[in-house]
Amino acid sequence: MNPVIELQLEHKSIRRFKKELISEDLVSTLVDVAQHTATSNYAQSYSIMSITDVDKKKRIAEIGKQSYIAESGHLFIMLADQARNAAIVEESGEKTEIFSSFDKFFIGATDAILAAQNIIIAAESLGIGGVLLGSILNEVDELSELLDLPAFVVPVLGIALGYPDQEPQSKPRLPQKLVHFENNYPKWQNISSKLEDYDNTVTEYYNARESNKRIETFAQMITHWSLVTHPGRLKMLNYIQKQKLIKF
């Protein structure tokens, strides 16, 4: 164990922030950290958007249905971005069709997501808290318009950061043996029995926490989750293809 790993093991999403904004210097440091993340083929197929415009931030909070997005000390939108690379290729006189492959989309998304995690770790090391936001994708067409995203660019994840104004408890994770396997993928027959202890742990966690109490097992939570998906999230593939990505 060391201080880095201790920090990582202590991760909790923070959704209530003090009013203080993250300084420009710290934002620049976080971007610097993001840029030092591994990037596929050295192509740096991602970009980072800072939302400092108050109205845009509010609109994104509405899209994500989370008021804390508007109240955050800084809001990043991570973009899978092949537009910069495609512009380079086009100016060199070559064709850009390859950027419409799933492969190039996924390289961009991977770069952006890896960088997002590096930002979160760096922020937490500075006493800043944050939460990763898939919910920005609820109305992805509108978000895309709001940010002027051209072809070959799609948002993949938001990061709301700020100085923490809450101390949430750590959420218990699945037992390692249900997540980490050796050489072969396991079979999931009778998964209810395999989950029994964990289901109890999750129920205890929900009973014990101060706010948002609800008695639920992990299995019930997952089943519920499978039944309710924001309708906008089912437009993602269509939107991505409109952006000229994942055409083949």
Next chain:
Amino acid sequence: MNPVIELQLEHKSIRRFKKELISEDLVSTLVDVAQHTATSNYAQSYSIMSITDVDKKKRIAEIGKQSYIAESGHLFIMLADQARNAAIVEESGEKTEIFSSFDKFFIGATDAILAAQNIIIAAESLGIGGVLLGSILNEVDELSELLDLPAFVVPVLGIALGYPDQEPQSKPRLPQKLVHFENNYPKWQNISSKLEDYDNTVTEYYNARESNKRIETFAQMITHWSLVTHPGRLKMLNYIQKQKLIKF
């Protein structure tokens, strides 16, 4: 600046390893760190496969066309995994079609990729080096068969780890202003002129480094990259749909 951020800024991919394997205890710590990464909707839609079988490791090194994969001290394959969740839903008597949405695939991929970055940071904090491997996807059908992956599971990234036996130089990144924007996405006209200084930096980097010398600008590198894609990588979307993911 602090030790965590210093570590992140010093990141370099390591591709030559000492013979020593990563101990089981450390592997378990790395999995623990991965499990403490943020996960969308608390659903933990990813899994981690350790490849300890020597023959499988060799086969994956052939798929990735990188001998250092076989020589690594530990090899993880990160999986976007909705199979465990789908099994839970199925046992509860509900339908599993929703897991074929792009949304649920992307949630799984995001979970897996965020966890991968946390593993890399934790490993580096322990003096271990590593490299993220998109190249495991070169022959994804074969990889999938090798790992017995069922429907709703796809590999997204490999992580080869080991005690470093090289000291590579840091690769210069794009200037912040070409990667980090505020509120609106920029236009890329005359990108060659915007890239001029960085192109020179990259050329200098390639000239200065001890091995693998090649004189090339960033723009030339990207154009070359757009022209050569491993044919197997263009089978990804088809494979993922065969796994019942990204059907809509």
